[in-house]
Amino acid sequence: AQTVTQSQPEMSVQEAETVTLSCTYDTSENNYYLFWYKQPPSRQMILVIRQEAYKQQNATENRFSVNFQKAAKSFSLKISDSQLGDTAMYFCASPHNNNDMRFGAGTRLTVKP
Amino acid sequence: NAGVTQTPKFQVLKTGQSMTLQCAQDMNHEYMSWYRQDPGMGLRLIHYSVGAGITDQGEVPNGYNVSRSTTEDFPLRLLSAAPSQTSVYFCASSYSRDTEAFFGQGTRLTVV
Numbered sequence: 001a002q003t004v005t006q007s008q009p010e011m012s013v014q015e016a017e018t019v020t021l022s023c024t025y026d027t028s029e030n031n032y033y034l035f036w037y038k039q040p041p042s043r044q045m046i047l048v049i050r051q052e053a054y055k056q057q058n059a060t061e062n063r064f065s066v067n068f069q070k071a072a073k074s075f076s077l078k079i080s081d082s083q084l085g086d087t088a089m090y091f092c093a094s095p096h097n098n099n100d101m102r103f104g105a106g107t108r109l110t111v112k113p
Numbered sequence: 114n115a116g117v118t119q120t121p122k123f124q125v126l127k128t129g130q131s132m133t134l135q136c137a138q139d140m141n142h143e144y145m146s147w148y149r150q151d152p153g154m155g156l157r158l159i160h161y162s163v164g165a166g167i168t169d170q171g172e173v174p175n176g177y178n179v180s181r182s183t184t185e186d187f188p189l190r191l192l193s194a195a196p197s198q199t200s201v202y203f204c205a206s207s208y209s210r211d212t213e214a215f216f217g218q219g220t221r222l223t224v225v
Contacts (some may be wrong), residue, residue: 009153033211045203045216086172091155099163100171101146105155 006104013082021077035093044111076102082111119217127192134189134202144207145187149200194224
């Protein structure tokens, strides 16, 4: 069973608008880190943002921010002022048991001009 | 600074053949892992290592072997390739599980 769930296989957004990608996870750990990675058509995986679970403040990196709800095990990614270069697959990642890191199935985001 | 280097980039195998996917990193990272990427399945963890001499299974380990004799190298071995192993394989490394992972460019493997 998938331990990281991304319920939106595909999404699209108009250039300059805002879009939110959802992610839920399942871990028994208390202190951990969550990640969003981007995979453009080049296939190269790139870190977008990282969230520390023991911090209540949501992480922000320029146009990218997260809405982290620890009790609900929810970790959504908000992209503001979407740009054509944001078109990519986005993967959420969460720790599992025994020190491993699991990824979701991904959301394919298309930014339309 | 090369980062994470995976070879080969493309490979076609016949069912039953064996091969090794190579992965090397020059960042002195302790944590390394192998994932396979299939449409609609995302990245699934095959095996990982927290340091030289230490490896463990991920969620889809069957049909794959790994070893970690040095900090730099983490090869993935397919002992008897099957069509179900057709996929894109990624190697990743990081200081630990909780820090940014750096990925190789991927290997597209086709088993016929």
